[in-house]
Amino acid sequence: xxxxxxxxxxxxxxxxxxxxxxxxxxxxxxxxxxxxxxxxxxxxxxxxxxxxxxxxxxxxxxxxxxxxxxxxxxxxxxxxxxxxxxxxxxxxxxxxxxxxxxxxxxxxxxxxxxxxxxxxxxxxxxxxxxxxxxxxxxxxxxxxxxxxxxxxxxxxxxxxxxxxxxxxxxxxxxxxxxxxx
Amino acid sequence: xxxxxxxxxxxxxxxxxxxxxxxxxxxxxxxxxxxxxxxxxxxxxxxxxxxxxxxxxxxxxxxxxxxxxxxxxxxxxxxxxxxxxxxxxxxxxxxxxxxxxxxxxxxxxxxxxxxxxxxxxxxxxxxxxxxxxxxxxxxxxxxxxxxxxxxxxxxxxxxxxxxxxxxxxxxxxxxxxxxxxxxxxxxxxxxxxxxxxxxxxxxxxxxxxxxxxxxxxxxxxxxxxxxxxxxxxxxxxxxxxxxxxxxxxxxxxxxxxxxxxxxxxxxxxxxxxxxxxxxxxxxxxxxxxxxxxxxxxxxxxxxxxxxxxxxxxxxxxx
Numbered sequence: 431x432x433x434x435x436x437x438x439x440x441x442x443x444x445x446x447x448x449x450x451x452x453x454x455x456x457x458x459x460x461x462x463x464x465x466x467x468x469x470x471x472x473x474x475x476x477x478x479x480x481x482x483x484x485x486x487x488x489x490x491x492x493x494x495x496x497x498x499x500x501x502x503x504x505x506x507x508x509x510x511x512x513x514x515x516x517x518x519x520x521x522x523x524x525x526x527x528x529x530x531x532x533x534x535x536x537x538x539x540x541x542x543x544x545x546x547x548x549x550x551x552x553x554x555x556x557x558x559x560x561x562x563x564x565x566x567x568x569x570x571x572x573x574x575x576x577x578x579x580x581x582x583x584x585x586x587x588x589x590x591x592x593x594x595x596x597x598x599x600x601x602x603x604x605x606x607x608x609x610x611x
Numbered sequence: 612x613x614x615x616x617x618x619x620x621x622x623x624x625x626x627x628x629x630x631x632x633x634x635x636x637x638x639x640x641x642x643x644x645x646x647x648x649x650x651x652x653x654x655x656x657x658x659x660x661x662x663x664x665x666x667x668x669x670x671x672x673x674x675x676x677x678x679x680x681x682x683x684x685x686x687x688x689x690x691x692x693x694x695x696x697x698x699x700x701x702x703x704x705x706x707x708x709x710x711x712x713x714x715x716x717x718x719x720x721x722x723x724x725x726x727x728x729x730x731x732x733x734x735x736x737x738x739x740x741x742x743x744x745x746x747x748x749x750x751x752x753x754x755x756x757x758x759x760x761x762x763x764x765x766x767x768x769x770x771x772x773x774x775x776x777x778x779x780x781x782x783x784x785x786x787x788x789x790x791x792x793x794x795x796x797x798x799x800x801x802x803x804x805x806x807x808x809x810x811x812x813x814x815x816x817x818x819x820x821x822x823x824x825x826x827x828x829x830x831x832x833x834x835x836x837x838x839x840x841x842x843x844x845x846x847x848x849x850x851x852x853x854x855x856x857x858x859x860x861x862x863x864x865x866x867x868x869x870x871x872x873x874x875x876x877x878x879x880x881x882x883x884x885x886x887x888x889x890x891x892x893x894x895x896x897x898x899x900x901x902x903x904x905x906x907x908x909x910x911x912x913x914x915x916x917x918x919x920x921x922x923x924x925x926x927x928x929x
Contacts, residue, residue, distance in 0.1 A: 452684075456677060461669035468670055470629075478676050485680045500658040507664045508657040511629070519633040552662040573630045574663050580630055602624035603617065609659070 432458045437502035438495075445492035456485060459506055466507050467514040470577030476517060484510040515577050558608035566601045573598065615652060616843050623649070627656035638827050638840070641814050815894050815917040825915045826870065828854075828894050835881040835889060839870050844896075844915070847872070853899045855909060856884065857916075858892040869903040870896065893918050 432440070437458065443451035463484060468477040487509055495505055559567050565587065572578050572586065580598065584591040615623075625631050626639040643650035817826040817839075825844035830837045839854060855864040867880045881889050895916040897909045904910050 453677075456680065460676070461671050462664070462667065464672040465667045465670040466664050469667065474673075478672055478679075481672055481676055482679050482683060486683045489680075489684045499655070500661065504658050504661040504664070508654070508661055511661075511664075512657070515629040516633075516636060519631070519636055549662060549665060551659070552665050555659065555662050570628065571663075573628050574660060575667070577629050579632065583630070598625055598628065598630050599621045602621055602628065606620065606624065 434501045434503070438497045441488075441492045441495050441502050444489060445495070452485075452489060455488070455502075459503055460485075462503060463507055463510045467510050469575055470511065470514040470518060477514070480510055480513045480517065483513055511577075518577050519579065554609065555605075558605045561608055562601050562604060566597055569594070569597055570601050570605075615649070618842055619649070620652065622842070623653040624656045626653055627660050634829065638814060638829070642816065642827075645816060815919045817894060817896055817915040817917045819915050826852075826896060828917070828919070830881065830889060830919060834879065835884070835886075836877060836879040837867070837881055838875055838877045840875055841870070841873075847898070847901075849901055850898050850911070851901050851903050852896050852914075853903050853909075853911075855895045855897060856881070856888075856892045857895050858884075858888050860888050864895065864909050866904065866907060867894075869899070890919055 432454075437455065440451045440455040440458070444455060460481065464477060464481055467480045467484075468474070471477045471480065484506065488506055495502065500508070559570055562570065569583055569587065573583060578586070580591050580594045583598075584594045587594065589597075622631070622635075622639060626636065631639065639653060643653055815828040815830075817828055819825070825842065827840045827842055828837055829840070844852065852870040854867040854870055856867055857864045865884075868876075868878055870876050884892075893916055895909075895913045897904070897913050898911040900910070
């Protein structure tokens with residue numbers, strides 16, 4: 431596993447068209463990004479397609495990466511996750527669950543880095559999520575990790591969609607206040 | 612960043628969380644593409660929440676994914692296509708390029724010289740997404756995959772396991788309800804959000820001098836119904852916001868009605884106009900006496916305006 435500083439260096443090289451650096455960047459980050467999008471898309475073909483698009487975008491816009499505002503992996507994961515969420519929202523709710531290839535992600539390997547150390551950012555964020563009421567903690571985490579829509583969350587929690595909407599909004603405002611933003 | 616309303620900030624946060632619906636995502640992406648500082652706000656939320664990905668385990672994609680990526684970056688034709696397919700590309704450059712003076716001028720009925728066609732606002736912003744067909748799964752890996760699928764399905768609730776694990780951690784380590792300030796326990800806000808927004812095919816950001824949008828107008832090209840979503844508009848204070856269609860094809864601005872005080876206002880009022888008029892018009896909001904203009908013509912100041920931009924290619928419409 432490369433350090434964030436090494437990844438920053440690789441992205442800088444990629445922005446100059448260094449294909450070897452791009453391959454090293456891919457090798458170092460692909461499993462994390464694939465893990466993130468597979469949870470949301472739950473289909474191998476769609477998840478692979480998102481990974482492909484993500485790395486093409488990284489190749490094309492590496493020069494826009496700003497190490498002052500995020501770590502390389504956070505930047506790349508945001509690109510990948512965004513794309514995955516766009517796809518599940520466009521496809522509608524039912525279609526993915528019913529696909530024969532729909533899969534769970536039990537086969538994933540825990541990220542050794544995550545086991546070893548939790549970043550300060552994550553600790554701080556979890557502290558703020560932890561101050562939400564228990565149901566809302568679950569709501570926020572399921573929304574983030576599984577990419578669930580309001581409708582799916584409403585079904586899970588047995589509440590009207592509008593209630594979920596209100597909860598989500600208030601949860602984010604509370605997290606913001608807790609983070610001191 | 613302080614300039615944004617709580618509504619804007621909540622929208623950015625929910626965009627990052629992923630819970631907005633497809634239309635709302637397009638709206639946020641449109642706002643990001645025309646407002647660089649709003650893009651920064653949205654990205655900041657994405658990066659902030661991105662810390663959660665540290666807990667996501669690793670899964671190896673198949674080897675041929677790398678081959679496909681290499682092929683995609685090798686072909687010179689591939690790069691622009693991929694860029695166009697990415698809704699969240701927001702660079703200062705592209706933001707400037709796609710941030711025309713959407714709101715700067717209202718052509719008067721006489722002012723036909725200010726040809727709308729010359730304005731870049733009519734061009735599709737790169738928020739449209741077009742995906743290639745998913746790859747066929749007719750290779751030998753399918754068999755192996757089928758086995759893995761069966762194996763993975765046996766742990767049916769693995770999707771929620773990570774959330775559950777984190778929750779356990781939270782409740783042991785950091786969940787202290789006594790720390791929750793009473794101020795954060797305010798009553799749930801009742802939202803007027805029953806209105807289903809139509810498929811977003813054309814969106815106009817109604818704003819003033821390139822400031823953060825006050826309203827987002829969404830027009831469904833098929834039904835010609837429109838939805839106005841209130842995002843940053845201040846309270847009317849005894850007046851009413853009235854929406855107008857301004858077109859050089861018309862003698863005078865036509866009222867599309869008073870914008871309600873709820874989050875959404877939806878109306879079919881555009882059905883009497885032809886598509887070209889709808890698509891090329893400027894949409895303006897004036898501040899009128901309560902209940903709307905008494906004369907049927909604009910009487911108050913124009914406070915916000917904008918033009919429609921295409922956000923979803925017709926082929927992609929549902």
